Amino acid sequence: MEFNIKSGSPEKQRVACVIVGVYESRKLTFAADLLDRISNGFISDVIRHGDMEGKLGSTLVLHSVPHTLCDRVMLVGLGKERDFRAKEYREAVRSSIKALTQTSAGEAVSYLSELTVKKHDVEWMIEQAAVVTLDVLYRFDRFKSKSDEPVREPRKLTLAVPRRSDLADGEKGLQRGLAIGNGMRLAKDLGNLPPNVCTPTYLGEEALRVAQAFGSAAEVLGPKEIAELGMHSFLSVAKGSVEEARLIVLKHQGAKDKNDKPIVLVGKGITFDSGGISLKPGEGMDEMKYDMCGAATVLGAFRAAVEMNLPLNIIAIVPACENMPNGNAVKPGDIVTSMSGQTIEVLNTDAEGRLILCDALTYAERFSPSTVIDVATLTGACVIALGHIATGLYSNQDSLARELLAAGEEVADRAWHMPLWDEYQELLKSPFADMANIGGRPGGSITAACFLSRFAKAYDWAHLDIAGTAWKGGKDKGATARPVPLLVQFLQDRADIALGNVVRRGRPRRETPEVVEDDQD
Numbered sequence: 001m002e003f004n005i006k007s008g009s010p011e012k013q014r015v016a017c018v019i020v021g022v023y024e025s026r027k028l029t030f031a032a033d034l035l036d037r038i039s040n041g042f043i044s045d046v047i048r049h050g051d052m053e054g055k056l057g058s059t060l061v062l063h064s065v066p067h068t069l070c071d072r073v074m075l076v077g078l079g080k081e082r083d084f085r086a087k088e089y090r091e092a093v094r095s096s097i098k099a100l101t102q103t104s105a106g107e108a109v110s111y112l113s114e115l116t117v118k119k120h121d122v123e124w125m126i127e128q129a130a131v132v133t134l135d136v137l138y139r140f141d142r143f144k145s146k147s148d149e150p151v152r153e154p155r156k157l158t159l160a161v162p163r164r165s166d167l168a169d170g171e172k173g174l175q176r177g178l179a180i181g182n183g184m185r186l187a188k189d190l191g192n193l194p195p196n197v198c199t200p201t202y203l204g205e206e207a208l209r210v211a212q213a214f215g216s217a218a219e220v221l222g223p224k225e226i227a228e229l230g231m232h233s234f235l236s237v238a239k240g241s242v243e244e245a246r247l248i249v250l251k252h253q254g255a256k257d258k259n260d261k262p263i264v265l266v267g268k269g270i271t272f273d274s275g276g277i278s279l280k281p282g283e284g285m286d287e288m289k290y291d292m293c294g295a296a297t298v299l300g301a302f303r304a305a306v307e308m309n310l311p312l313n314i315i316a317i318v319p320a321c322e323n324m325p326n327g328n329a330v331k332p333g334d335i336v337t338s339m340s341g342q343t344i345e346v347l348n349t350d351a352e353g354r355l356i357l358c359d360a361l362t363y364a365e366r367f368s369p370s371t372v373i374d375v376a377t378l379t380g381a382c383v384i385a386l387g388h389i390a391t392g393l394y395s396n397q398d399s400l401a402r403e404l405l406a407a408g409e410e411v412a413d414r415a416w417h418m419p420l421w422d423e424y425q426e427l428l429k430s431p432f433a434d435m436a437n438i439g440g441r442p443g444g445s446i447t448a449a450c451f452l453s454r455f456a457k458a459y460d461w462a463h464l465d466i467a468g469t470a471w472k473g474g475k476d477k478g479a480t481a482r483p484v485p486l487l488v489q490f491l492q493d494r495a496d497i498a499l500g501n502v503v504r505r506g507r508p509r510r511e512t513p514e515v516v517e518d519d520q521d
């Protein structure tokens, strides 16, 4: 779909659909009010009849509104005006686009982006409208020989900004929104691809394509080179599969100073997790194709950051392999030596994520990173703890945890800070090796994070357990691209800090200080 930015009156739009907002208790937005006036109260009549009460997320499509030049006017409920915040705005945009796909309108002009949301500028309004729209319109049907239902995707969406002087900011917001949207699409596509297509080799090739498209440096190592690095923990997982392991490394040199310490993103890339010799039960095992969603989100966030050309040095590291049982597979009881030199007793071959990540974390040391964030569908226990709402967040640096929490909050991609206390480390004791790879069922997400922390001592580190948030089950099964929005927001905030932009309420602002808002109510 094509996006556009425009400033202009709703009644003058010669287009298939004009989208305007209506608050609860019959309050019209500025754009809705203009349409109401030109049509001699047509819209307020409809509202008076009770067909549109302004409830958040409700929509009503009107045809032939007098004296307008458009074919349709879509009214979108915004809820109570005083409760209208970022979350409500996103929700309204989401339902407007869903409703739009139910019409045959090929083009629309949306005035929702013209609204004001406290603490957010025009740029943000447009950015989020684009991100939400791309999210709603996403389909994964490339393996359907014919599509179930004809999906109607509008050809063109124009987002309105209040004033001509806002056009440039709107355009900037759009570019950012598209970059985030493209990163999310990449993450969803990789996640949704079947595991016979999305193999470690495929992930490597895809990473090279991303690097090539944006001129980033890239390196994809095979089993021999991985062995030479001493990553025997990583390779012990790959051993049971006929698919070769890959270690993917992408580099974005965006900082003014090329020697600036990089931010390293590490993503778990298990392209299929059967459990290995500690085989998983059969039911729902297909969902373990999503066990590379950490890798997918790291590649997606990297793509977005590079497309936005963020002034940061960013490195993405993805250890990728399958976890399969065969005669050569790692067995419970095996002891492996990690790249760090620490030995690991593999008590359960299904706790494989940490075995590949620990070597990637050690590898990250060579870049003298300022910060390392790993992202992994690491534990079922995290799903039990936090459900499908929050990502589990662990860190050896509280200020880093706070930054990530704030970034997630900002873009409705939330995480929850979990403990990494020493008492939990005890559970990883092994009588035969430096540590065991499991710590028992209680606190399973925490002991997994504790395991990783032993390999992340050289830098500020955070771990995101996305087992509950990376994909949805049920009838709308599919990858969510979480936490791409969180990661991109975090990087964006770091870029703002690097540029010396103002930090307000704990959150850096992109622009020079604006007029101070009146925060009285």
Ligand code: BES
Residues within 6 Å of the ligand: 273, 275, 291, 348, 350, 351, 352, 353, 377, 378, 379, 380, 381, 383, 438, 439, 444, 467, 468
């Ligand atoms: N990939 C799984 C974690 C997972 C399970 C994610 C279910 C999403 C849904 C991971 O490799 C795994 O199998 N973890 C084990 C660890 C256990 C053996 C200590 C788990 O969570 O059961």
Ligand code: MN
Residues within 6 Å of the ligand: 273, 275, 323, 349, 350, 351, 352, 353
């Ligand atoms: Mn597993």
Ligand code: ZN
Residues within 6 Å of the ligand: 270, 273, 291, 350, 352, 353, 377, 378
């Ligand atoms: Zn796994």
